[in-house]
Amino acid sequence: MPVRRTLRVVRRHWRVLARRTSRAVAPARREWRRSLQLRVVALTLVASSLLVGAFGWFVAAQSANILLNRAQDEVYAQLRGKVDYAYSQLGIFPSPYDTKLPGTLSTTLNYLADGEPAENGGAIVSMRAERWPTLEPVTSTGTDISALITPDMVHAVATEGRVARQIRTATVGGLTAKYLVYGSPVATKFGHVELYYMVPLTTEDRAANQIRTMVLVTGLALVILLGVVAGLVTRLVVTPVRVAARTAQRLSAGLLDQRMKVDGEDDLALLASAFNQMASNLQRQIVRLEEMSRLQRRFTSDVSHELRTPLTTVRMAADLIFAERDEFEPAVARSAELLQAELDRFESLLTDLLEISRFDAGFAALDAEHTDLVPIVERVADRLAGLAERVGVRIELHLPDQPVIAEVDPRRVERVLRNLVGNAVEHGEHKPVEVTMASDGAAVAITVRDHGVGLKSGEELLVFNRFWRADPSRARQTGGTGLGLSISVEDARLHGGWLEAWGMPGEGAQFRLTLPVRAGDRLVAAPLPLVPRDRHAVVEPEPGDGPATLPAGSTAAALPPGAGDDPADAGPADAGRADAGPADAGPAEAGPAEAPAADGVMEVRR
Amino acid sequence: MKRRATFLLAVTAAVTMAVGGCGIPDETPVLTVEAGPTPGPGTGDAAAPPRNNRQDTSDRATFVKYFLEAAAGDPDGAVDRVKQFLSPTAQTSFKPSASVTVIRLTEEPLVNQGSDEITFGAQEIGQLAHNGILSPTTDDTVKHYSLTVKEVSGENGLFVTKTPQVMLISDTALQQFYERRTIYFWNTEHTALVPDVRYLALSVPPEQRPTVVLNWLVEGPAAWLQDVAEELPDGTTLIGNVPAVDNGRLQINLSDQAVPANDRAALDRLRRQLMWSLRPDLPRTLELKVGHQAGGSWSSADYLASNASYRLSSDPERFVLYAGKINRLALSADAGQPVPVLESDANKNVAAAAFAGSENRTYAAVVTGSGGSQQLRVAGARAGEQAELQRVTMPAGSIGQPVWAVTPEEGPEGAVGLVTVGGRIYGFTARGGAAHLVEWPGPGGSVTAVAVAPDARRVAMIVSGHLYVTTLLTGADTPQLGTQPVRVPTPPMPTITALDWSSEGWVVVAGTRADNKRVAVMDTTVDGAQQSMRLPDLGSEAISYLSAYPASPTGPETSGSVAYVAGSRAYDVLADPSHIGVDDLAKPVSDPPSGVQPTKPFFLR
Secondary structure, three states, rough: HHHHHHHHHHHHHHHHHHHHHHHHHHHHHHHHHHHHHHHHHHHHHHHHHHHHHHHHHHHHHHHHHHHHHHHHHHHHHHHHHHHHHHHHHHOOOOOOOOOOOHHHHHHHHHHHOOOOOOOOOOOOEEEOOOOOOOOOOOEOOOOOOOOEEEEEEHHHHHHHHEEEEEEEEEOOOOOOEEEEEEEEEEEOOEEEEEEEEEEEOOHHHHHHHHHHHHHHHHHHHHHHHHHHHHHHHHHHHHHHHHHHHHHHHHHHHOOOOOOOOOOOHHHHHHHHHHHHHHHHHHHHHHHHHHHHHHHHHHHHHHHHHHHHHHHHHHHHHHHHHHHHHHOHHHHHHHHHHHHHHHHHHHHHHHHHHHHHHHHHHOOOOOOOOEEEHHEEEEEEEEHHHHHHHHHHEOOOOOOOOOOOOOEOOOHHHHHHHHHHHHHHHHHHOOOOEEEEEEOOOOOOOOOOOEEEOOOOOOHHHHOOOOOOOOOOOOOOOOOOOOHHHHHHHHHHHHHEEEEEEEEEEEOEEEEEEEEEOOOOOOOOOOOOOOOOHHHHHOHHHHHHHEOOOOOHHHHHHHHHOHHOOOHHHHHHHHHHHHHHHHHHOOOOOOOOOOOOOOOOOOOOOO | OHHHHHHHHHHHHHHHHHHHHHOOOOOOEEEEEEEEEOOOOOOOOOOOOOOHHHHHHOHHHHHHHHHHHHOOOHHHHHHHHOOOOEEEHHHHHHHOOOOEEEEEEEOEEEOOOOOOEEEEEEEEEEEEEOOEEEEEEOOOOEEEEEEEEEOOOOOEEEEEEEOOOEEEEHHHHHHHHHHEEEEEEEEEOOOOOOEEEEEEEEEOHHHHHHHHHHHHHOOOOOOHHHOOOOOOOOOOEEEEOOOOOOEEEEHHHHHHHOOOOOHHHHHHHHHHHHHOOHHOOOHHHHHHHHOOOOEEEEOOOOOOOOOHHHHHHOOEEEEEEOOEEEEEEEEOOOOOOOEEOHHHHHOEEEEEEEEEEEOEEOOOOOOOOOOOHEEEEEEEEEEEEOOOOOEEOOOOEOOOEEEEEEEEOOOOHEEEEEEEOEEEEEEEOOOOOOOOOOOOOOOOOEEEEEOOOOOOEEEEEOOOEEEEEEEEEEOOOEEEEEEOOOEEEEOOOOEEEEEEEOOOOOEEEEEEOOOOOEEEEEEEEEEOOOEEEEEEEOOOEEEEEEEEEOOOOOOOOOOOEEEEEEOOOOEEEOOOOOEEEHHHHHOOOOOOOOOOOOOEEEOOO
16 A cells, blocks of 8 residues: 555656656747757757767777777786796795795895886886795885785786786875786796786876867867857758748738848749749739729628618608508509518618628727626517517527626627527527527627528538528528628627537537627637537537537637737647637537638638 | 757766776776796705704714704805704804804714713814805814703703804815805906805705805905905996806896996906806806896807916926936827927036926926025027026025916016025016015915916915915016915824925825824815825825926816925826836936936926
8 A cells, every 4th residue: 555655656746747847848849849950950969979979989998998008018028027037036946945035036126126116106016925925025115015916816826827917096105096917927946926017007097088088178179060060051041941931921911012132042042032922923912802802892882882872762762652552453562562571671681781891891890888698688589589489489598597797789799699599590490499698707608509400511601601591592581681690700700709600401500609708808718519418429529510610700809919920929829729618618619710811711620 | 048058068978978988997807918937847956965953863973963064054044054953042142153163073072971061172174254265274273162962851852052152064064065166266467267266055056056156256256365366346246146047048147347338358358257157057158248238148168268277288298307407208298399498408407497388488497506506597488499598696595496477478577487495485587687585474484385376376385384375476576475375274284395286276285194194195175174185105205396287177176197206206196106217208218327217207387
C-alpha cells in the first residue's frame, strides 16, 4: 500500500513538474516553431558541435597519446641505460651480504641520478631489494616515494621479474604531479634487485592541457562562427520571406496597395516581383468585384425604392378595387382578392429587399436595450397561433420560469423568432413545433424544433441563402419572400450572435439562435445543443451528415475589433474558443467554425 | 534567446566533457613492458680459501691458529671476523687499529693444561694496511703474545676473553688468504713502470678484483716509492665499480681528471699502467672511459714493453772474469760475439765488471787493478760498438761491484752507475770523471753491496749486513737515494753478504742462516713477508758475490739465472750449485793455468 501511495505521490509530483516544465518551455517551443532562423542556427550549432567535438576529441586524444608515447619511449630508453649500468655495477657481487654492496648501491644510485634535476619535480631513481631486507632501499631525492611505487608494481617487478610501467599521481616533496613510473629488475649474481625510475610528466601534461584548451577554444570559436554564419545566411533568406509574409498579411487585411520591395535580380527578387504582380492582379480583381457588388446592391436598392412609389399608387387602386369587390362579378372579385394578396407579398418582398439592402449597405444599426426575452417568444407564438391552428400544428414552448434579460434589439429578435417559428409551423407537417430557451448567464439560446421533412445534407447551409427553396416546385403556402432567413442571419450577426441550422431528411430540423447576454460580448458557447437531444446518438459518428455549424455572422461579431489585421493571433483565439465550445454543445460543433471572410462568405470547417 | 543560451551552454559542457576525458591519465594499472633480464650465473668464489670459524675446533692450539687467520681477508670485515672469536665482554673492549699486524710465529703456541692462558712468541713482519700495502717492521725481535682462551657459560665452543688490542694474522694466514699482486706506477720520467707489491684478499670475488686494484692505484703508491713513482693525476677517481668482464671486455670508467684533455700520450700511459696492474684479471680487451668520453679500447699485448722487467731478455748474455779478462760464457746468448764496449786491449786486469744496455747503447763499468790501486773505468757506446774506457776518480778504498741504472737520458748520460767504495756509495756516469758520494739516509753505516732493480728506480743494498730497499733518483746532477729506506727483515739470515734482484718483487740474498749457521741462498720478497730458501746449505764458506738476471714478471716469481762466488769459485744456482769452470767459457782456453778459475759471473742487463 505505501508503495502505491508513494507511486501516486511521485506520479502527481511528476505531473506537476511536467506541467511546470512544459509551461516554462512553452515560449521557447513557440519560438522554435515560429523561427526558421532559430531552427537553422540551432541545428547548425548542434551538428557543428558534434563534428567539431568529435574532431577535437580525436586531435586532443591523439596529441596526448603521442606525447605520452614519446615520454614513455624516452624514459624506457633511459631506464634501459640505467639498468645496464646498475647491472654492470652490481654484477660483481656474488652475495647480497657483501659489505661493499650497500655502498655500491648508493654510489650507483648517485651516478644514475646524476644529471637528473635534483630539485623537486625532477626525476627520481630508486633502488630496492625486496628479497633482501638487509639491503636498505635507496632513493635519489631522499623523499618518501611510497605513493609512487604501488604494491602491484612491486609485485610485477620484484616477484614476477618483469619490466613494468605505471602512471601515478602523487605528492612527492610537496609537489603534486603525474609521474611515469618504470620499474625493472636488475640482474645480479645473487638474484635481482629492483630499479625504479620515476619521471614527472609535468611538461607532457602541460602540453596536453594546452593542446586541449587550444582545441576547445578553437572548436568553440568555430562553432560560434558557424552559428553566426548560419544565422546570417538564414537571415538573408528569411528576411525577404518575412517581408513577403507581412505584405501578404496586410494584403489579406485589406491593404491592397501593399507591395514588396524588389532588390536586385536574384531568386528573392523574382519572388518579390511575382508576389507584387499577384498582389496587383488580386487588387484589380477585388476592386472590380467590389465595384460590381456595389453596383448590384445599389441596383437592388434603387429598384426597390423606384418600385415603392408605383406600388403605392397600385396599392391605393387595388385597395379601392378590393373594397368594392363585392360589387363585382365573382370572377373579378376573385381577381381583386388575388391582386390584393399579391400586392401584400410584393410589399413585404420590397420591405425585405430594402432591409437586405440596408444590411448590405451597412446602414443597419443595433438598437439594443435590456429586454426580457420570454414575452417576446410568447408574443411570437401568439401571433402565429392562428396560422398554426390552420395547418394543424401545435406550438410548444419550453421557457424558463424567470425572466431572461439580455441586451438585444427586441424588434430584430422578434423578427428572427417569427421567421423561425413561422418556417417551422409551415414545414411542421402537423407535428408539434418546440421552442426552447435557455441561458447560462453569458449567452441565451433559443431553439426551434420541427419534425417535418427536415433538411438534406448540405441544405443546412443553403437555407440561409437568399431566395433559396428546398423544393422549387413546392407550392408556397405562407407566401414567404425567400429572404427571411437571410435577414435573420444578418440580425443575429448584428447582435454578435449565431444562427445555426440542423436537419435530417424525415426527422425535421432545428434552428438555434444564440445571443450574448451583454451586447458586444464574445460568444464562446451556446447553452443549448444545436443537434436535438433525441438525435445525439445517431448523429454523432457521422460527420458527413452532421449539423452545420453556422457561425457566419457570429464569427465576425465574435472577433475583437481589429483582430482581423493580425492573423497570427487568430490561432490561439480560435483554440481558446475550441476548448470552451464543446462543454455542453454537441460534439458535432466541437470543431471551431471559422469564417474569416469579411464579406459574409460562410464556410464550415471541422 | 534564453533557449539559445542554454543550448550553447549545453554544447560547451558536452565539448568540455568530451575533450576533458582525453588528456594524460591520472592513474593507470601496472602494464608489463617486457620480461625482465635473467640473472647471470654466479661465479662462486672457488678461489677463496675455506675460512675456519670459532666453533670449528675445540682444540686450543688449533683454535689459536684459526684465531690468527680471522683478520685475514677483506679488510672491511676484519674487525667483525676477529670479534666472532671474542667473548661478548672482550668484544666491547676490543678496539684495534685499522691495519692488520702480520707475525711470524717463532714457536708453537704454548698450551698449558689447567690454564686458560696461551702464550706464543712471534716476530712482527709488518702492518698490512687496508690498501694491501705491507709495511715491514724493522724490529725483528721476538715478542711474546698471550691470549686467554676459555669457555663461556651458556655458549658453545671456546672464546678469546683477553687479547692484545691488535688484529694479528700469522704469516701462513697471509700466504693462505692473500694473493700477492703487483700494481704499477709510472716513474717520474714516464719511461718505465715501477712495481708496487700489494696483498689482495682471496675472498674478494674475481669480479671485484679490478675494482680493488683500481682503488689502490687511485690511492697512490706505497710511501717509500713516492719520490720515484708518479701518482695518478689529482682528482682521479674510479667512477662506480669496474663491471664484471663481459664478452672478453673489461670496462673501466675513470673521472675526467685521469687524463689531461687531448693528451693521447697520457691516455696511452694510463692504459698501459692499468693493463699491467690488472694483468692477472685482464681479459682480451681493456676498454677505458675517461669522464663520459670513450678513451679507447686495447686488445694487443703491446703494453708489456712498458715494464722494464719484461724488456729483459729471456736468454741473457752472460760473462765471467777469467784471468783478469771478461769472457762470455758458452751457454748464453751471443756467445760468439766479442765482449761489448770494451776494446780488446782494455780487457785486462779486470777485477769486477758490469754491463748494462739500454735500447741502443751499452754501458760498461770495469774495476781494474787490485789492492789499493783499484780503478774504476767506464764507457758507453752504441750497441755493437766499442768505446774507450774513461777513468772515474774517487777516494781510495776497496771498490765493490759496480752496477748500472739505465736512465731515460740519451747518450753517455743514459745510465747512472753506483759502486760501493769503502762502505759508501758513489755515483758515476758513463763519461767518467769524478764520482759523487751518494748519501745513505738510513741508519747503520757500511754499505757493502748494492743492486739496482730492473726498473732502475729501486735499489736493494746491504747496510751493516742488513737488507734495505729504497729508491734511486737519477734526475738531479748526482744520483740520490730515497729518503725512506725500508729495512727488510730476513730473520732466517740475520746477516747477509751478497744480493741481487731476482725479479721485480723478489731479491735473492746470500748469507749465513741463523738456525744452523750454514751459508745459504734465499729469496725474499721486497717487503720481507715471504722468504724461501733456494739453496739452504752451502757449507760454511761465505758467499762474497752474487749476481742474478731478474725473471720476467710474466714468468716465475724468482729468477732462474743466479750465480754466486763462494771462496774463489763461481757457481750457478740451479737445483744445486753448479760450478762454472773453464769449460764453460765461450772461447775455449787451451792449456788453462791451474788454480785460475772463472769468477764473478755477471749478466748484461
